[in-house]
Amino acid sequence: MKFTGKKAVLFDLDGTLIDSAPDLALAINHMLTSIGREEISPTIIRSWVGNGASILVQRGLSGQTDIDENLDPELLEKSLAIFLDFYAKNLCVDTVTYPHVRASLKILKAKGYQLAIVTNKPYDFIQPILDGLALNGLFELLVGGDTLEKRKPDPLPLHYACEKLGVTVEQCVMVGDSKNDVLAANAANMQSIGLSYGYNYGEDINEHNPDVSFDDFADIIATLSDINEYELSE
Numbered sequence: 001m002k003f004t005g006k007k008a009v010l011f012d013l014d015g016t017l018i019d020s021a022p023d024l025a026l027a028i029n030h031m032l033t034s035i036g037r038e039e040i041s042p043t044i045i046r047s048w049v050g051n052g053a054s055i056l057v058q059r060g061l062s063g064q065t066d067i068d069e070n071l072d073p074e075l076l077e078k079s080l081a082i083f084l085d086f087y088a089k090n091l092c093v094d095t096v097t098y099p100h101v102r103a104s105l106k107i108l109k110a111k112g113y114q115l116a117i118v119t120n121k122p123y124d125f126i127q128p129i130l131d132g133l134a135l136n137g138l139f140e141l142l143v144g145g146d147t148l149e150k151r152k153p154d155p156l157p158l159h160y161a162c163e164k165l166g167v168t169v170e171q172c173v174m175v176g177d178s179k180n181d182v183l184a185a186n187a188a189n190m191q192s193i194g195l196s197y198g199y200n201y202g203e204d205i206n207e208h209n210p211d212v213s214f215d216d217f218a219d220i221i222a223t224l225s226d227i228n229e230y231e232l233s234e
């Protein structure tokens with residue numbers, strides 16, 4: 001399928017542009033051992049990424065995707081502070097971009113698309129990660145999980161991005177790895193592209209019916225109707 005009339009592309013960050021799960025797991029396990037708990041397998045922690053830092057920490061404390069509704073607020077506050085402090089100092093230790101991400105983004109930008117990040121990750125972490133992975137200078141707008149009063153799967157950050165970029169919902173497409181991205185796009189009446197290699201709680205992104213899904217980030221380029229020829233440089 002081809003997307004027509006698009007002017008802007010909104011990208012999720014974790015699990016879409018970057019594989020940040022190793023560093024998030026490191027920070028969760030640092031937090032757990034600091035409060036006298038056992039470490040958790042990074043493979044399990046990987047499946048918990050997608051709802052922002054506080055929910056990730058709450059999942060770490062409950063040891064499962066479902067959070068403990070009766071969690072002691074003081075323990076959460078302390079654990080979240082330990083996590084955020086450690087993660088802020090270790091953002092790009094083992095974090096990498098997925099294949100073809102940097103080259104494809106450069107092509108999209110060169111073709112005149114406005115690019116933005118709409119992540120549930122705290123805002124303050126976004127730019128340092130982009131700098132650390134040579135993804136700086138590509139995005140016109142960064143929206144974090146704490147930029148607005150609601151985050152994905154709520155449509156608010158997507159609508160906000162359209163407004164800031166000066167485009168309509170129809171002129172935008174949301175690209176993400178998780179059901180939160182597809183649900184937010186659906187709620188915003190925006191088309192969506194799912195990527196299969198990310199986290200999504202270990203589930204197939206196709207279960208959530210994005211308009212199209214790909215295994216390779218570079219395939220996004222050819223779905224944009226006005227791009228017929230391109231060459232991937234890396």
Ligand SMILES: O=C(O)COP(=O)(O)O
Nearest residue numbers: 013014050051052119120
């Ligand atoms: O920090 C998270 O939980 C996930 O962020 P994402 O929205 O970029 O996937």
Ligand SMILES: [Mg+2]
Nearest residue numbers: 012014015178
């Ligand atoms: Mg994601």
